[in-house]
Amino acid sequence: MTNTLYLPELREMLAEGNAAELHEFCEALHPARTAEFMEGLTAAEAWQVLQHTDPANQVEIFRYFELPRQVEMFETVAREEMAKFISGLPADERVDILSEVQPEIVQALLPLIPVDERRDIMRLAAYPEGTAGAMMTTRFARLSESETAAQALDHVRRQADLLETVYYLYVVDEDDHLRGLVSLRQLVLTDPEVLVRDIMRRDAISVDVTAHQELVAQKFAKFDFLALPVVDAEHHLLGIVTHDDAIDVVVEEATEDAQRIGGVNPLSAGYIDTKLFELAWKRGVWLMILFFGALLTAFALKRYEHSIDEVAWLVLFLPLIISSGGNTGSQSATLIITALSTGDITLRDWWRVVKREIATGLILGSFLGAIGYVVATTIGAMMGTGAPSPRHAVVIPITLVLVVICGTLSGSMLPLLFRRLGLDPAIMSNPFVSCICDIVGIVIYMQVALFWLH
């Protein structure tokens, strides 16, 4: 939701060219808040406001703008100014922004950027979206084993402006292989003459540059890191991922998972910021696929039209039975998807999952079946003619047990299957599982009825 509280005042200050107040506005608040209050301005106005503070604070505020706004500013501000501004941005963030900016503008900008920074941008841009490589920054401190703590501290002091974090410092050998890690805490607390070699942790946990961002987030959640080093196959240190990027990924992955589970293509912006037709499109695609899936239920029912004509009460319990299958299936799918994304189970556990889900399905199915039998016979009595007799009503519990097991199995196996195929296990699992349970549920119900009633 756009914050418009300060908008009139800001516009007035700009109109009056009130430099003192604009400066005050840029410096008085936390940069995140300053950015929030600027949301309602145009990109050009926002850039004008930013001119009233020093470059470091400009970058801080800019970092808290939403991505579309950042891209807009890259596309509207004069190229020479932007090229200068770019140098101040964290390496991973500027690559993210440039990947969204129109290619012509990027082509025009790049020659204006110093050559080693340009090379850095090109290298990071080469890693695919969603990998550790695309999340990492190259601005981290490299130490050598033979430095003393005092030298290392001095080293950090001199480079601090260029570093994204000074709290973890990585130790490399002459070929840039990752050897260990020293924290600023250690450097500050230790005797200045001690060698880095003697205080560094040698068991630095790292992540491969091609690893999926979900794995990076899992490592952060598990090991409580401030930063995680990123290495290539030969264990060369390429960059680091910092904790703030990790928490963003955790939130992003969780939201995407939830949306996929609910049968929506993940939104790139928030709910309110997404355009109505984009929203309808991201939902409509899956709804249409599910609609065609559900059409199969019409064919299934057509096939059993005679049974339905003969035994009218079967129709009454149809929605009840297929929704029981769908609900159990949704539960299983949700449990498996969350267990996969927190790393609680892996593909190799599939056989254990099958056994658990069959057992759970038996328990839940028998339970619902018992209630269903009681309900069917009492309702039968209430409804009078055409209702199931106690003997006929046995169709209900038998069907429920089978349908519920079908739900637990399809709900648990589909996400594992999707993961196995290299897809996201959460892709519209719940509605998809419901759809399978609807169709299979009808077939089971009618077959059980045919078998039992004849």
Next chain:
Amino acid sequence: MTNTLYLPELREMLAEGNAAELHEFCEALHPARTAEFMEGLTAAEAWQVLQHTDPANQVEIFRYFELPRQVEMFETVAREEMAKFISGLPADERVDILSEVQPEIVQALLPLIPVDERRDIMRLAAYPEGTAGAMMTTRFARLSESETAAQALDHVRRQADLLETVYYLYVVDEDDHLRGLVSLRQLVLTDPEVLVRDIMRRDAISVDVTAHQELVAQKFAKFDFLALPVVDAEHHLLGIVTHDDAIDVVVEEATEDAQRIGGVNPLSAGYIDTKLFELAWKRGVWLMILFFGALLTAFALKRYEHSIDEVAWLVLFLPLIISSGGNTGSQSATLIITALSTGDITLRDWWRVVKREIATGLILGSFLGAIGYVVATTIGAMMGTGAPSPRHAVVIPITLVLVVICGTLSGSMLPLLFRRLGLDPAIMSNPFVSCICDIVGIVIYMQVALFWLH
């Protein structure tokens, strides 16, 4: 999944009393890994292994055990040993563990703990689960405005062992009001004679001690903090929440939300570690409620039995129509729940949400209605006698538009209503919404049919 790779070796070392190798095992790996390899041991064996390393490392390894294992160790190890061990644990974590330990054991333990630590434990334990107060630690560095950077650094050096983080240091006045924040980075980089007053950030963003943990997590995600100060209503500094706890909360909340959306009571442990009957119970409760909800469909159908007898083709499209409502409803519920939990919308946006969802419902309903009409008439032709005529088939698109709007509205309003009532908006929203759409869908379908066909 329990890691049993080293289990035989560990048991052998214990049996032989091989102190050197046990020491090596405790020190060689990252504590998280060491803890992982110890999962298969009994609590008593694990405690024995821990005796082969120094107290600081004992705590490090212990922190990575799962909560039930930690509680078990508190309950089995000799009280005097445990009372000593407790002092090394972070303040927030030991309170979490003690809240799970049997009350008699806690009562026996507390008198053995030094009085000021005991007071600290009692105070933290008073904050309800799920609030900032329950997440915070009291081991943080307090500075005063009139210190120099050198004094502050010295201050931190002396206390470092007692502090949970040394990277953010909080500045308070003589009454312990939060005045500002200084980072270790600033202290290390600045001139040693500069006063804390002159380098501190005054806009330190804080959180109220009674705030919900979801809000704490949102602030971390938004502001990229390493730690967040916790204050009371008078802005006294009470403690800090550190980034590692925030990431745990983000993961926990996301998993709980997903499980609630899927109609499962949140599990306290992972999927594989949860006992089968507990799992069945946490699912069975909601399944039973939904089952009784779905029973209403039987009554609804009973009411319209005559229409169904008269117009046989109505049954064929029944599952298709109710599942379209349910799917759209699940989509809306998911979108609103994720938007609420990321702070993208608040309760005050409800009217905007209503307008958006009606508009989306109209678009999606018309779209599915158009497909539905084509499908109903073509299937009609394929099915021969008893199928809908082109004029009669108009029932399908009219119903679909209404049912889909019913889905978008109930799916979006229910989570907002739950939040308004102080409940978790995610409580079994998807199956609940499906259930409503099933019943309302049948009524709409039959009423439209009655109206149009007569």
